[in-house]
Amino acid sequence: DQQVKQNSPSLSVQEGRISILNCDYTNSMFDYFLWYKKYPAEGPTFLISISSIKDKNEDGRFTVFLNKSAKHLSLHIVPSQPGDSAVYFCAASGIGNKLVFGAGTILRVKS
Amino acid sequence: SQTIHQWPATLVQPVGSPLSLECTVEGTSNPNLYWYRQAAGRGLQLLFYSVGIGQISSEVPQNLSASRPQDRQFILSSKKLLLSDSGFYLCAWSVHKAEAFFGQGTRLTVV
Numbered sequence: 001d002q003q004v005k006q007n008s009p010s011l012s013v014q015e016g017r018i019s020i021l022n023c024d025y026t027n028s029m030f031d032y033f034l035w036y037k038k039y040p041a042e043g044p045t046f047l048i049s050i051s052s053i054k055d056k057n058e059d060g061r062f063t064v065f066l067n068k069s070a071k072h073l074s075l076h077i078v079p080s081q082p083g084d085s086a087v088y089f090c091a092a093s094g095i096g097n098k099l100v101f102g103a104g105t106i107l108r109v110k111s
Numbered sequence: 112s113q114t115i116h117q118w119p120a121t122l123v124q125p126v127g128s129p130l131s132l133e134c135t136v137e138g139t140s141n142p143n144l145y146w147y148r149q150a151a152g153r154g155l156q157l158l159f160y161s162v163g164i165g166q167i168s169s170e171v172p173q174n175l176s177a178s179r180p181q182d183r184q185f186i187l188s189s190k191k192l193l194l195s196d197s198g199f200y201l202c203a204w205s206v207h208k209a210e211a212f213f214g215q216g217t218r219l220t221v222v
């Protein structure tokens with residue numbers, strides 16, 4: 001039962017353009033959503049999060065949008081840089097502090 | 112500041128041997144602690160999480176177990192490793208649902 005889904009295995013974007021990474025969830029009891037960036041053989045790095053009572057949170061080049069009615073969230077990276085190339089994971093936290101992750105999306109930013 | 116230590120970084124173990132991976136957190140009290148596994152090319156699978164000493168929630172029935180003998184120590188164990196236990200194991204901690212932080216991971220190869 002995959003409660004957090006990232007349906008796009010990969011995304012390729014030109015440097016300077018916007019990267020949009022998508023995530024869907026099924027459990028309406030999730031109350032926080034988090035995004036992580038991961039390089040091979042390293043632990044994930046926390047990027048940004050959003051509470052379920054908000055619809056937008058922004059931190060520098062990163063903005064997360066939440067659409068509760070659609071059970072959908074997205075991470076926008078503007079402008080995209082080659083150093084942003086990595087695997088991006090969406091995660092959701094719910095009852096009992098359980099934290100579950102999606103399968104990840106590989107982002108490639110071309111220079 | 113808070114830090115998380117996870118060791119060893121790499122481990123090669125024969126099938127049928129025992130396993131003990133340790134994770135410790137510094138600079139915080141009563142964290143939530145998590146063990147994840149990333150199989151090759153896959154997402155982050157939640158294995159165990161703990162909201163307090165001696166409180167362990169198991170997510171996936173398998174050949175592994177977890178223990179939390181102290182507030183900031185989380186141990187992942189197995190009595191007899193299987194080939195399918197190979198993967199990248201990650202420990203994480205959080206004190207608030209809006210953030211969770213990972214260790215650098217342990218690459219386990221069962222041969």
